[in-house]
């Protein structure tokens with residue numbers, strides 16, 4: 418049976434190999450461990466293996482975990498859908514929010530970020546496939562939102578995030594991720610300073626790394642299937 422340590426080491430090795438194959442500097446891709454539906458003990462075990470960045474989707478599930486693990490220097494990333502009624506607790510409890518897709522949400526996160534904390538790190542979620550059912554802003558509106566967010570002092574805009582529809586073909590996966598990378602390049606050409614592309618999950622992270630991902634969000638491949 419594979420242990421958590423086996424899966425952790427195997428993912429780290431796949432990241433390193435893909436960095437090399439893609440001519441990316443060693444260490445340029447960060448693993449974000451997606452711990453939704455996983456227990457406090459499992460998160461602590463992953464932390465003891467050296468994992469510091471954890472992603473959670475559901476606020477009510479995440480808050481007790483964050484409280485229980487307060488003594489550990491974990492960086493918490495909110496990756497779930499953001500509604501206005503969640504912004505306050507996200508701003509007070511997380512280091513990152515990856516799923517910002519409208520100005521009103523950004524403004525609330527900014528206003529509610531406690532003054533004693535560093536600015537909240539932000540990624541704008543882009544809806545690459547124009548899927549009605551999914552969150553994310555349409556590609557042609559990203560620049561305007563990004564410009565507006567840079568005017569909010571309690572937020573630090575880091576880059577873009579996408580959650581594309583699952584594709585089994587690696588070439589198709591790469592084409593989709595390349596589109597997010599192109600949007601990022603357009604923003605940078607417009608003077609924005611960005612260093613983060615949050616893209617790639619258990620089934621497509623190698624394609625994402627090949628296209629410039631800097632944060633891959635991995636749940637299943639690290640923790641096993643969710644209930």
Ligand SMILES: *Cc1c(COP(=O)(O)O)cnc(C)c1O
Nearest residue numbers: 451496618619634635636637638
């Ligand atoms: C659940 C989730 C992941 C992790 O998905 P896996 O396929 O289990 O690796 C990554 N990103 C987001 C936004 C998620 O909701």
